[in-house]
Amino acid sequence: MLGLKKKDATLFLIVVAMVIFAPFILNPFPSDSSLAQFNAGYPDLMQRFLIFGIFAVGFNILFGLTGYLSFGHAAFLGVGSYAGVWMFKLLGMNVLLAIVSSVLMSAIFAVVIGFISLRRSGIYFSILTLAFAQMSYALAYSVLSGITNGETGLQLSHNDPRVLGESVNADGSLPVPNFFGIEMRATETLNLGPWSFDFNAGYYVCAVFMILGFYLAIRIFRSPFGMMLRAVKSNQQRMNYTGLNTRPYTLAAFVISGMYAGLAGGLMVSMDPLAGAERMLWTRSGEVVLMTILGGAGTLIGPVLGAGFIKYFENIFSKINDNVLHGWFAFMPDGLENALVWLIHPFIGKGWHLTLGILFMLVVIFLPGGLVEGGQRIRGLFRRSGKDAAKDNAKATKHPAE
Amino acid sequence: METLIIQLLNGLDKGSAYALIALGLTLIFGTLGVVNFAHGALFMIGAFCAVTLNRILTLSHTVIDDTQKDFLGNPLKVEVPYVNGIFGEAAGNFIIDWTVPLAILFAIPIMVAVGVIMERGLIRHFYKRPHADQILVTFGLAIVLQEIIKAFYGANPIPTPAPDAFKGSFDFGVLLGFDPFTVIYPYWRLIYFVFSMIIIGAVFAFLQFTTFGMVVRAGMADRETVGLLGINIDKRFTIMFGIAAAVAGLAGVMYAPINSPNYHMGMDFLVLSFVVVVVGGMGSLPGAVLAGFLLGILQSFASMSVVIETIPGINQVVIYLVAIIILLTRPRGLMGRKGVMED
Numbered sequence: 218m219l220g221l222k223k224k225d226a227t228l229f230l231i232v233v234a235m236v237i238f239a240p241f242i243l244n245p246f247p248s249d250s251s252l253a254q255f256n257a258g259y260p261d262l263m264q265r266f267l268i269f270g271i272f273a274v275g276f277n278i279l280f281g282l283t284g285y286l287s288f289g290h291a292a293f294l295g296v297g298s299y300a301g302v303w304m305f306k307l308l309g310m311n312v313l314l315a316i317v318s319s320v321l322m323s324a325i326f327a328v329v330i331g332f333i334s335l336r337r338s339g340i341y342f343s344i345l346t347l348a349f350a351q352m353s354y355a356l357a358y359s360v361l362s363g364i365t366n367g368e369t370g371l372q373l374s375h376n377d378p379r380v381l382g383e384s385v386n387a388d389g390s391l392p393v394p395n396f397f398g399i400e401m402r403a404t405e406t407l408n409l410g411p412w413s414f415d416f417n418a419g420y421y422v423c424a425v426f427m428i429l430g431f432y433l434a435i436r437i438f439r440s441p442f443g444m445m446l447r448a449v450k451s452n453q454q455r456m457n458y459t460g461l462n463t464r465p466y467t468l469a470a471f472v473i474s475g476m477y478a479g480l481a482g483g484l485m486v487s488m489d490p491l492a493g494a495e496r497m498l499w500t501r502s503g504e505v506v507l508m509t510i511l512g513g514a515g516t517l518i519g520p521v522l523g524a525g526f527i528k529y530f531e532n533i534f535s536k537i538n539d540n541v542l543h544g545w546f547a548f549m550p551d552g553l554e555n556a557l558v559w560l561i562h563p564f565i566g567k568g569w570h571l572t573l574g575i576l577f578m579l580v581v582i583f584l585p586g587g588l589v590e591g592g593q594r595i596r597g598l599f600r601r602s603g604k605d606a607a608k609d610n611a612k613a614t615k616h617p618a619e
Numbered sequence: 620m621e622t623l624i625i626q627l628l629n630g631l632d633k634g635s636a637y638a639l640i641a642l643g644l645t646l647i648f649g650t651l652g653v654v655n656f657a658h659g660a661l662f663m664i665g666a667f668c669a670v671t672l673n674r675i676l677t678l679s680h681t682v683i684d685d686t687q688k689d690f691l692g693n694p695l696k697v698e699v700p701y702v703n704g705i706f707g708e709a710a711g712n713f714i715i716d717w718t719v720p721l722a723i724l725f726a727i728p729i730m731v732a733v734g735v736i737m738e739r740g741l742i743r744h745f746y747k748r749p750h751a752d753q754i755l756v757t758f759g760l761a762i763v764l765q766e767i768i769k770a771f772y773g774a775n776p777i778p779t780p781a782p783d784a785f786k787g788s789f790d791f792g793v794l795l796g797f798d799p800f801t802v803i804y805p806y807w808r809l810i811y812f813v814f815s816m817i818i819i820g821a822v823f824a825f826l827q828f829t830t831f832g833m834v835v836r837a838g839m840a841d842r843e844t845v846g847l848l849g850i851n852i853d854k855r856f857t858i859m860f861g862i863a864a865a866v867a868g869l870a871g872v873m874y875a876p877i878n879s880p881n882y883h884m885g886m887d888f889l890v891l892s893f894v895v896v897v898v899g900g901m902g903s904l905p906g907a908v909l910a911g912f913l914l915g916i917l918q919s920f921a922s923m924s925v926v927i928e929t930i931p932g933i934n935q936v937v938i939y940l941v942a943i944i945i946l947l948t949r950p951r952g953l954m955g956r957k958g959v960m961e962d
Binding site: 284286333336337339340341343344345347348349351352355356358359360361499500503506510563568570571573574575577578581582585 | 654741744748750751752754755756758759760762763766767769770886890893894897901931932935936939940942943946947950
């Protein structure tokens with residue numbers, strides 16, 4: 218189907234179904250129950266799942282396939298954001314314009330940065346990309362504030378030309394991003410008994426791009442081009458000795474993944490037309506590294522899982538505070554309850570980064586293949602009860618790179 | 620001329636911090652071949668050693684002081700630090716005033732212990748793994764360490780003053796024959812520079828003139844052969860890791876009065892220190908020190924108003940720009956050894 222093999226087609230269909238039905242899947246608890254705080258089905262968070270999913274899928278095309286670890290991918294996210302907002306300011310509020318300009322602009326940046334950075338590999342490549350990203354950040358913060366509006370961040374204003382639309386709405390409010398008239402913030406709420414589900418226009422715009430991006434990623438992974446990138450990862454020297462110039466391939470991968478990041482940036486400003494320099498900070502680049510590794514670098518679904526996992530916990534875990542914990546452990550004796558809350562306290566709420574850091578370390582140490590490898594191992598455990606355990610074992614060790 | 624000297628001096632203290640961190644990074648890289656992204660966190664832990672010692676020394680109990688009255692006429696309650704009770708008031712105040720220098724003694728065992736635990740507990744398992752894995756796991760460790768510090772000390776910077784004797788500034792210009800008050804420089808920054816020179820000198824002397832250092836240098840050059848000669852090189856490298864951690868920690872302790880410690884100071888320095896290491900040449904100790912000072916001074920020159928007016932924004936990007944140029948034109952860095960981390 219669609220030029221995919223059966224296994225990939227199944228995966229693709231699963232992802233499509235998950236993305237389309239996410240408003241249901243992410244809201245499993247009735248909105249009046251005490252578990253409602255674990256519902257992730259509100260538009261803002263769902264959009265972020267997809268946007269960071271796209272970002273991570275793109276990053277994975279570079280890191281997962283070629284092994285080049287870029288520590289400066291947030292620069293493209295930032296460039297995409299700025300390009301998007303400028304499009305809103307100059308031309309009009311259609312998100313398609315903004316997204317196209319984001320992708321093109323970040324592609325140009327990626328060509329320049331990639332052309333220079335890819336002259337080196339290994340740690341030097343990481344440092345070079347890091348240096349470029351930090352440079353972009355510093356410049357956006359200071360000298361280029363004419364373009365980026367420095368610390369305040371770039372936002373829409375009443376004096377923008379907006380040639381294709383109007384600068385200000387009739388009632389004096391700022392126009393909002395739309396897709397041929399459908400406003401991004403438009404949300405339909407469906408109430409089914411105690412459950413309520415939000416269907417947001419912006420989310421479905423993101424969903425379309427997510428599905429397209431994911432499909433493209435599968436095609437790249439299965440193409441001869443993808444094979445070439447994998448060969449670069451396993452032994453670049455040998456490729457060079459066979460008389461093959463790998464630079465165009467790695468550069469292409471770098472630019473593609475930069476364009477994914479630009480797309481993510483464009484979608485971000487389409488949902489909320491505001492771009493700030495801190496989007497380029499290297500900790501942001503670190504975040505996408507975390508997502509990709511946590512989910513499983515080099516796998517198709519891994520980065521999406523990682524992005525969803527981190528964003529979910531960032532938003533849900535960080536909302537749990539001591540009061541909630543006291544509520545949960547209320548059935549215990551007071552001393553035990555307080556001790557437990559005290560014990561868990563550093564890991565929740567504002568301390569959830571600690572949990573994330575520990576989790577990330579555990580994954581790097583014990584599960585280099587990320588959540589995907591974890592899933593495969595668990596499946597392997599269940600299957601091992603069968604008679605051909607050894608055979609399955611061999612299969613399991615062969616597959617983690619997929 | 621005066622402004623040039625001021626900028627040179629300003630560059631020295633930042634350069635000292637870069638040089639110390641880069642020295643530690645290079646020690647770890649040169650001995651163990653590990654790219655340690657948690658090194659900035661060690662710097663930060665060092666700074667928080669000073670904070671912790673300050674907290675310990677100022678632990679106090681409430682005493683009712685009959686000689687003083689509050690506005691209602693009741694005897695005033697005064698917080699008296701325990702150290703005053705132990706050593707007497709004058710000595711106690713003196714000790715509290717000198718917290719930061721004392722924290723050096725406090726930090727050395729802690730940092731060595733942290734370093735050794737880190738190496739034995741975690742990094743040892745990553746020697747055979749690719750560099751990307753080492754970067755990732757130490758990056759994770761850096762996040763964990765920094766969040767632990769945040770959980771204990773909060774997110775705000777904690778002012779940690781230098782001893783009163785070193786407050787104020789030193790009129791450097793008079794020494795060089797300029798008018799008074801043209802070239803003034805805070806005492807503590809001068810001390811920081813001198814201190815870093817001492818530490819750097821001590822590390823080099825240790826490697827150059829002791830048997831232990833000689834074995835370590837031999838191990839850096841050819842680990843396998845040294846191992847075959849029946850020397851337990853792993854143990855020595857572990858100790859070197861501890862020393863590298865202590866160097867970063869001491870850099871942090873002494874930096875506390877210059878910049879109030881906060882939990883992300885390590886990350887801020889780490890990025891620049893990596894650039895410094897790469898510019899100096901991966902695995903080259905003199906290169907790291909040289910590049911540290913060079914980039915520190917360069918950054919400070921670039922922030923002169925004349926320079927900023929000519930090339931706006933240069934002060935923000937000069938280090939990265941230099942790093943990019945050096946990486947592309949001199950792939951081994953300024954003083955990199957042949958065969959270390961070459962593609």
